[in-house]
Amino acid sequence: MKTQWLWTMAAIVILAAVEGCAVGGARSQAKDAIAIAVTERGFEPARVEVPHGKPVTLVVTRRTDKTCIKEFVMEAHGIRKGLPLGLPVEITFTPAAPGELRYACGMDMISGKVVVR
Ligand SMILES: [Cu+2]
Incomplete structure (x- = not known):
């Protein structure tokens, strides 16, 4: 018992x-998670640093309709996500090695980067 x-x-x-x-x-x-806002100045901050080998989550919130940024595209990780106005969008990926990961709007005009240490 x-x-x-x-x-x-x-x-x-x-x-x-x-x-x-x-x-x-x-x-x-x-x-x-790293917060990135889309404002009239583009992605803010446009440069963030992360360690390699660990999952990274960016939370991208579009706060304006006045730029062409309506999507988040990171080619190196095959990521393409829509950014609805005012809605936080989580983007998770694992950078394998140190370097720079570029991301941009859907038309590849306005960009930012993730510096991987
Ligand atoms: Cu654009």
Whole structure:
């Protein structure tokens, strides 16, 4: 009887730990996310730095209708995402090696870069 109770408690503890990990993971990703705004000056900031070998999440929010930036395109990672006005768009990728990753609007006119350390 006592053993069964112990096993039940152990199961609850393990479940709680697994759950905690999942929640913690989601939270830390949001915390590490890099916010980029699309303003009349383009992408702001137009240059961000990230370490290589780890997933990177950019949260791009278009705040103006006055530029041609309606999409986020990063060719090196095959990313093309629409940027609805006022809606944060999460873009996640993992840069494998140090270098520079260029991204731009859908017409490749206005650009920014991710410097990978
Ligand atoms: Cu453009």
